[in-house]
Amino acid sequence: MNLTEQWIAFSTILSREIKRFMRIWMQTLLPPVITITLYFIIFGSLIGARIGEMGGFSYMEFVVPGLIMMAVITNSYSNVVSSFYGAKFQRFVEELLVSPTPNYIVLWGVVMGGVCRGLLVGLIVTIVATFFADLRVESPLLTITIVLMTSVLFSLAGFINAVFANSFDDISIVPTFVLTPLIYLGGVFYSTELLPEFWAGVSQLNPMLYIVNAFRHGVLGVSDINIELALIIVAGFTVVAYSYAMHLLNSGKRLRQ
Amino acid sequence: MTVALSIKQLSKTYNNGFQALKGIDFEVKEGDFFALLGPNGAGKSTTIGIICSLVNKTGGQVEVFGYDIDSDFPMAKKQLGVVPQEFNFNNFEKPLDILIHQAGYYGIPRKLAEERSEFYLKKLGLWDKRDTPSRNLSGGMKRRLMIARALIHEPKLLILDEPTAGVDIEMRRSMWAFLQEINAQGTTIILTTHYLEEAESLCKNIAIINHGVIAENTSMRTLLQKLHQMVFVIDVKTSLEHAPVLSGFDCVLVDKQTIEVVVQQSQSLNELFALLSEQQIEVASLRNKTNRLEELFVDLVAKPSA
Ligand SMILES: Nc1ncnc2c1ncn2[C@@H]1O[C@H](COP(=O)(O)OP(=O)(O)OP(=O)(O)O)[C@@H](O)[C@H]1O
Ligand SMILES: [Mg+2]
Numbered sequence: 001m002n003l004t005e006q007w008i009a010f011s012t013i014l015s016r017e018i019k020r021f022m023r024i025w026m027q028t029l030l031p032p033v034i035t036i037t038l039y040f041i042i043f044g045s046l047i048g049a050r051i052g053e054m055g056g057f058s059y060m061e062f063v064v065p066g067l068i069m070m071a072v073i074t075n076s077y078s079n080v081v082s083s084f085y086g087a088k089f090q091r092f093v094e095e096l097l098v099s100p101t102p103n104y105i106v107l108w109g110v111v112m113g114g115v116c117r118g119l120l121v122g123l124i125v126t127i128v129a130t131f132f133a134d135l136r137v138e139s140p141l142l143t144i145t146i147v148l149m150t151s152v153l154f155s156l157a158g159f160i161n162a163v164f165a166n167s168f169d170d171i172s173i174v175p176t177f178v179l180t181p182l183i184y185l186g187g188v189f190y191s192t193e194l195l196p197e198f199w200a201g202v203s204q205l206n207p208m209l210y211i212v213n214a215f216r217h218g219v220l221g222v223s224d225i226n227i228e229l230a231l232i233i234v235a236g237f238t239v240v241a242y243s244y245a246m247h248l249l250n251s252g253k254r255l256r257q
Numbered sequence: 258m259t260v261a262l263s264i265k266q267l268s269k270t271y272n273n274g275f276q277a278l279k280g281i282d283f284e285v286k287e288g289d290f291f292a293l294l295g296p297n298g299a300g301k302s303t304t305i306g307i308i309c310s311l312v313n314k315t316g317g318q319v320e321v322f323g324y325d326i327d328s329d330f331p332m333a334k335k336q337l338g339v340v341p342q343e344f345n346f347n348n349f350e351k352p353l354d355i356l357i358h359q360a361g362y363y364g365i366p367r368k369l370a371e372e373r374s375e376f377y378l379k380k381l382g383l384w385d386k387r388d389t390p391s392r393n394l395s396g397g398m399k400r401r402l403m404i405a406r407a408l409i410h411e412p413k414l415l416i417l418d419e420p421t422a423g424v425d426i427e428m429r430r431s432m433w434a435f436l437q438e439i440n441a442q443g444t445t446i447i448l449t450t451h452y453l454e455e456a457e458s459l460c461k462n463i464a465i466i467n468h469g470v471i472a473e474n475t476s477m478r479t480l481l482q483k484l485h486q487m488v489f490v491i492d493v494k495t496s497l498e499h500a501p502v503l504s505g506f507d508c509v510l511v512d513k514q515t516i517e518v519v520v521q522q523s524q525s526l527n528e529l530f531a532l533l534s535e536q537q538i539e540v541a542s543l544r545n546k547t548n549r550l551e552e553l554f555v556d557l558v559a560k561p562s563a
Contacts, residue, residue: 005364012361099362
């Protein structure tokens with residue numbers, strides 16, 4: 001296919017993905033907004049008021065970046081995992097597999113679908129957050145870079161999960177047992193300074209810590225970790241996830257018999 | 258003459274170790290209307306799956322209009338439209354969207370995609386249903402939707418895996434007419450079917466596949482010529498010890514009162530009766546041993562595979 005044709009294929013896949021999550025907005029857009037708003041109210045306003053300062057900011061200011069990031073991560077992931085697993089389950093992924101669309105276009109199409117949902121929910125949550133806290137972004141470029149990279153990374157992860165999934169259970173295992181705990185323990189609600197030395201050390205192994213802190217650094221200008229290291233780690237994971245996803249598509253594992 | 262599809266030594270062993278194709282060869286010429294026949298589990302869908310790259314082959318070579326499906330896959334795929342045996346579209350999407358999306362995957366610009374979608378939906382009698390979620394279509398409509406989808410990029414080779422399964426007689430006839438029309442306009446067609454009548458009335462050439470090997474690959478005419486003989490079962494009143502010698506006719510003794518005689522189209526029953534009378538064999542009754550295409554098919558398929 002020439003580049004124009006590839007562009008048409010890409011925009012077709014992307015618009016199909018966007019149409020999908022917009023059509024079922026009650027399942028895709030509304031729940032995360034409600035959940036995160038509840039976090040704002042409970043942790044930020046009610047409990048946060050008693051906690052006082054965290055890392056030199058009001059508790060509300062401290063949790064907002066983490067919560068936005070949580071929304072971006074879970075929505076990117078779950079958009080791709082449910083959309084692509086659904087396509088596999090109903091077999092209409094075959095529409096793409098028989099077509100001349102190159103694999104990398106297929107992958108970028110569905111991944112950008114996840115990114116769009118992640119960013120859209122992230123944006124709505126950010127708007128809601130402005131009702132609770134005074135938001136100003138210290139370094140917009142860093143903030144946007146980290147959001148985009150994270151969103152791509154977790155969309156890719158969702159894709160890999162979908163390729164391996166054999167049932168609808170399989171697509172909720174990772175979000176429930178891996179993503180959520182890692183995010184919660186990744187410093188969304190607390191600064192690792194509060195942890196005993198041992199657990200602070202263990203936390204360094206959690207990739208979410210870097211993501212949440214890099215984003216917080218972008219917004220507030222402070223973080224628990226080295227920002228270059230965080231970017232390198234996220235970029236590294238993204239490259240690995242992309243290569244693996246491409247390998248799955250090229251070999252046809254679990255997609256072709 | 259251009260070869261639309263060339264299959265050489267194609268084999269497939271599924272992950273569970275089952276060998277579905279044991280090295281098959283066949284060729285389909287451009288413009289042909291080709292039937293791929295065989296009993297359940299013969300390997301028809303496996304073959305089609307490999308051609309349209311939904312199944313990874315274990316060995317062999319497939320070329321679509323000279324394009325190798327491995328090394329030249331984007332070109333091979335552009336030549337090819339496929340209607341699978343099982344429904345594989347998004348149940349929540351509308352027929353019009355399904356077609357426009359499919360066109361997009363072939364890089365067809367939006368405007369042209371819309372025109373073609375309208376054309377094929379109308380052609381297949383689905384225009385009224387263009388905005389109905391496709392899960393609400395009837396079985397026959399779903400099949401027609403898949404035909405429209407397979408044609409949206411105007412492939413030179415159209416492969417249909419049991420397109421008329423579960424389609425009523427009237428709709429089947431109109432589908433036949435449609436397929437004949439696009440074949441006449443130059444599209445090469447391959448179809449699998451369990452209705453031999455369908456193969457007989459549509460197809461020019463035929464391959465019969467059984468247990469993953471090609472049992473027969475010939476023109477429909479040659480195959481049907483084999484039918485230009487009939488076997489008659491004759492009950493005789495005279496008790497016979499051995500088959501009578503009837504010059505020009507093959508005759509076997511089934512039991513003392515029954516013989517089977519093969520009558521070629523060029524021969525007449527009068528000759529047979531004359532010979533029987535000469536030998537004082539009195540005929541009590543006569544019936545035609547079933548020997549339609551079905552019979553031939555069963556014979557071919559029953560042959561122990563090589
Ligand atoms: N994914 C699979 N894993 C293992 N075996 C398979 C798989 N798909 C098909 N088979 C086996 O391969 C053989 C050929 O199947 P195929 O679907 O090609 O038959 P078919 O000729 O299309 O039959 P039908 O007329 O019933 O559609 C069958 O024995 C089937 O059980
Ligand atoms: Mg089949």
